[in-house]
Amino acid sequence: MAEYWGVKVEDIFNTMPERFRLDGAKGVDASFGYDIKDEGKWKLTVKNGAMKIEKAADLAGCVSIMVADGETFVGVNTGKVDGVNAFTSGKVKVEGDFSAFGKTAKMFKKFVIGKKEMSTKDYILDMFGTLVSRFQPKNVPDLNASITYQIGGEGGGVWTAIIKDNKCTLKEGHVEKPTVKLEINEAKDWVDVMLGKSDPFSLLSAGKAAIVGETALAMKLGEIFAKYQPPKIEFTTKDFILDMFGTLVGRFQPQNAEGLDASITYQIGGEGGGVWTAIIKDGKCSLKEGHVDKATVKLEINEAKDWVDVMLGKSDPFSLLSAGKAAIVGETALAMKLGELFAKYQPPASIGGEPEQELLVLKKTIAVKQRFATGPVMGKFLNAMKDKKLIANKCPSCGRIQIPPREVCAECRVSADEWVEVGPKGQVRYMEYVYYASPDPLTGETRETPYGMVNILLDGCKGHDTFAHLIRRDQMDIIKNGNNEIAGTRVRPVWNDKRVGSVFDIKHFEIDE
Template identity: 40%
Template sequence: MSEYYGTTVEDIFKTQNKRFRAEGSEGVDAVFAYDVQGEGGGRWKLTIKDGACATEKLDSDDFGEYSVKITVDAETFVGVTIGKIDGTEAFTAGKLKVDGQIPLMMELPKLFTKYAPPGKEVTAADILATSESRFQPENAEGLDITVGYNLAGDGGGQWTAVIKDGTCKLEEGLRDNLTVCNIVKAKDFVDLMLGKLDPIVAFGAGRLRLVGDMEIAQRLPKIFSKFKSNASEPVEELIMLKKIISVDMKYSTGPTMGKFLNGLKEKKILANVCPKCGRKQLPPRECCAVCRCDVDEFVEVGPEGIVTYCDIIYYASPDPLTGETRETPYGALFVLLDGCKDREALWHLLKKEDLVDVKRGDRVRPVWVENPTGSVYDIIYFEKVR
């Protein structure tokens, strides 16, 4: 079983049902299919229905019916799950592929609590192995000593730290004639080093015995710096507040944008023309940015025009307030309407059926709604003139 970031794909799916949040699953009826590829991968299917979650490991690549399928390599999957890899970045980079109802992915944080990888227990040997790096020569000047560790019980053993000429070497086994020897259970030793057990208490209760030069024994916390554990310590809960910032706003159009939007009501596209440089502005604005003068004259342009740029959007951002996402893929384009030149382009959406063969220089025309209201959406999209 391959491990990534200290845990495995199998571990993650084993905890899936336990991490399920019934309260976050209201109205969700979906099947998530996971095809986790590479070493340590496998196939899993999560069925969420009626406030319950069933996790199933599959033997074949026949997922049956699913709402959304996630295809990802094992390392990326573990990385994203435990937060070592940014999910959006992995998605953009193509390392994580999502097929089907993509917006369901947004539900996952509500459906499951975060996976916490099992913490590794640190051992006495782990701690002592860091003795040489924790050694502080400036606090051991002139010392020629041996410090013994006689640790009993599970994970125990015998070691000697040899300190001489400003260096420290750790050896297995106990030397004869130790300057000082720590006699303690391995478990208590670990707790002492992690700060979970108070040395005075341990000494007083006889759980820690020090034999030999007591003066040296008292200097040990200075001769060695404090051991720092890399293992994941349980941290206090960090809270994320979910809030929508919402202040109702009234955006005035002003006379210029107002005239443009009113034009759309009559299925007319109006540009305004700078009286000095003759540049058209689309949509129209109050002043000419170049000449810094008022622009009051309007002309009708289009409705047909030429594509100057176009692209295809595969991942649409949800509307910040409704959470609704535009259907993807969709096309966006810059169009130079008849009567416009240079950089006088308008931009809008492209008809889905035209995505397959649209290119720069193609002729397009607007498709209008039946009853225009004076909105940008009075034009549904532009379509290719065929």
């Protein structure tokens, strides 16, 4: 199986059970298929808040099937590829009910590329994998060239960047007559150059690399492509916990522990958790896994991830204690001194490259309660709905009928004060067959799709004087649109038993036969 960014397609599927989110799967009872080119097919079944993922020979019974190639699939799941772009351009396709498929996005936590030392090969693949996105056409407008990288040694290979029309494409292998060819004997030397640990001139002068063709172009590579940034290594909770205890002894501050003879147990629950005890005696600190007899103080933390947040400064221990997510057993005063006994935990910097400033995105949600006055005209219309009546107003000048009524005829700029009762039956002029769910502004929830929004020419109306509402969902597929020559499907309103003077006093319209 091929790897992309060090991740195999099956890694994504194999980690689904641990990434599964119960709240995202609420109310879902369906199977979803994944057809990954050259890799195979997988079937995801979700029912009663549980899931099962299995490799499958065929995907019968799936409500929707995602079709993609391995690179795009891994890319989208790891955030390396823009999912919307992949979908819009057809690199990811969904067969069947594509709105149902959207639910799978909420069902899983993001896949995080695991902690792993990058090999020379990984670096080389990542460098060429990111080359096109690092292309900077504005620095070299109108450049028309091909640049071949011939890289020997372990992890090496041949790649050619073709630059034309301000676009860069990458192809594996040689091309005929490249503008310039870089011959690098050892892949690891090139990785060092790209990571800024070495420079290309040293390689050239040491005979470890050669330039064939337009040397001037090779000198401009730093302008043509943005600097390579190695991928940041993402830490899981478990990684952080292990790193914290791995560095604990090193962070011990003996000057603050004079005369102290104590044992401090960390009992950490949840994923990535465990038990460790720090033993402090004679100005020295040692760490042991597990409990000791009669620890001076024991910190009980329910969830490892909460403790990671505390150590990273994203949360504070007092919040955990007051929320009942942690407890202190034994000498509380000693627990309060932990900040002095140990230096602050510093998460490891990303491997290679310079540590970048972390850019933050602050998340906010606004909820606003609203109340709108209807005024007398809309009020009259809405009140009439309580009596199962649809009333419209007519423009005295042009004669058009407005439903819902408007205060004036905007075209004629006159009050429309003649009231007429129309419908409530009518014919469909046009139905919007909605596959993509817009959020319902009343609830913020996504509407169930597909649904049909119909424009109905109610009996007594003419031309464009149509009335908008919803159609019964199981009848969508047999609705026929009409026009001035041909009648559309006849429909009637289905009224709610309890009517309050609102748009949904009518549940929906249904076929009137």
